[in-house]
Amino acid sequence: MTLVLLALIGGTPLLAILLMLAQGGPRFAAATNVTASLVVFASSVLLVAASARAPAVLLGGAVLADPLGAWVILCTAAVYLLASLYAAGGVHGADRPARLVRFHVLFAGFAFATLVAPMMNNAGLYWIAVELTTLVSAFLVAFERTPEATEAAWKYMVVVSAGISLALLGTVLLYWAGSFVLGPSYDMTWEALRGAAGRMNPGLVLFAFLLLLAGYGTKVGLAPMHTWLPDAHSEAPAAVSALLSGALLNTAMLGVVRGLSVAEAAGRGEGARAALLGLGALSLLVAALFIVRQRGIKRLMAYSSVEHMGIIALGFGFGGPLGVAGALYHMLNHALNKTLMFCGAGSMRECFDSRDIGAIREVGRRFPVFGALWLAGAVAITGAPPFGLFASELTILRAAFAGPLAWLGAVAALLLIVIFAGFLNHFRIMYFTPAAAAPARAPAVLSVLPMALALAPLLLFGLWWPGALWHYFAVVARSLGAAP
């Protein structure tokens, strides 16, 4: 059963790529992507349910379906579904049908790499899958072929490849640390590493974890390794930005979290979590500074991703059942919310023909339905009630105040307030500054639909945290070694 679900999740995007290459029409390609993403989403919901009952290791230990990985797959699948709906409405920069098909092929490939990475049971294979996501998505970032987009893709590839080589070094050292316990040749699964960690040299494990944190942290966009993120996220087509921000960052965070659980088992959880907390808090600070005085609408959203990855890092850093639950809940909420925001930013860019906040005016008056959805999304992403992110941020702060690092929780809360004011100030300007010139066109129906589809669960998750999810998160927290 689990194997079928995993095969559907991994195989459907691949099948979609083959069909798109064989058939060739841009409309067909868009429809194929939407269909594939529907299948993937349905399978990932079932996978979450199945992995909660019994985590499975399949195909001779190569593939893993544990609750943590299944959750990240669910977040990715949700973004893939919404973003491919948005992309079906048109892609900026796809001037010829052939290029539109190419976009959809690459998009499915990117979704494939992001979906299979969490399934990798072997730390080395996980590294390779993450590297694959970089290579595919770099071409999506460069898709618009402007000088800026090319520059962003180049920076993305250089910075992330350099960063991720540190993660490879960390993986090698972790394997080496394990080889003293398990012998020179063994299967480097996460489970084996966690099991042997108690007998490994703790200093070496901590060193390896710090390298993993620096490496995968670059991909997550934690400050100070975030420099590629605003460029790549702002230059990519909106659907790609959504998948980069809502899905890929979570997938990379998974590597940090699994590394953390190994460090925890080696008895060096304290130091490892302190490093994670430091990077998380720094990300919040950097994001706050850049959000307040931001001029580009998509760069604003990109820095908001830095902020939210910082919050998730804080959640896992504070640890315990509360911290882990908050961080996981935040992953899903952020994935939905950021997709909404990037779809909105992409539509506004089409309508006003500019990426500057200064060019976007009177959104609420000109496009009432779209404006209401986007504004609600903006309120949600700053962590205001009654939306899901409020619930998850509050849980993470509760985890902070329950532990010895209450002061860090207070600092984080203060930075969140600064971000709230700074972010919504941009929306005040975009909605209520009068302007003489009317926008060129109105948002397409297909670009508003995913926004509505994202907002509904956000509102639901804000008002009601399903009890089953609490249980699920508690299972994940236990598997990561957090004390009940």
Next chain:
Amino acid sequence: MPVASLPPLFSSLFSLLAIASLLLAFAILASRWVRRYLQAFALQSWMIAGISAAVAYAGHYPELYLVAALTALFRGCLLPWLLWRMVGKPEAGRELHLSVQASSSLVIGALAVLFALVVANRLAAALGLADTVAVLALTVMLAMEMIGFLLLAVRHEAISQVLGLLVLENGVFLGAQMLIPGMPLFIEIVLLFDLLIMVLCFGLLARHLRANLGATSATALRRLVG
């Protein structure tokens, strides 16, 4: 682990090859010509292939002969050739613009090696492996990692950024061959292919870069800030 209990002859052979690779990293750091760059990188890859073969012989890991052959083929021949084609012949004879003088970057590189040695000594001492070839492997691995980052930071040409990344990868690969020869063969081969695909992707992007920005100097990449 065979690393700790090697016959003296093999210890010296490993030391020789590892130190030669480190020196070649310095040669890359100091050279101003693309041609010299690529030659030093190719030679470094051959050294690493030699290490793989020596580990295969000394530690009885027959599958590492395959890795050695593939390393020599991919990293020693194919990658330099691809990069050579990527920059184009007239470009390859060109002098590179250095933002930090070659002599200064050599000094920084030497400091990096010192730092790597201190870290390696402490790690090895904690593992009870002091005064073995493991210290050297760790030192060279960490030092090449730092020299790779130095290359990324001080050189502003597209080609030297790619080469910086390749030096990073070479460093990790060298360390992996000596410290964990038992790493599954499958992963080593996938890593080799991954590198090849990475360079091909960089080649494609570099073509975009030249078409759109009219230059492959990363100093032209100054549009996106803030």
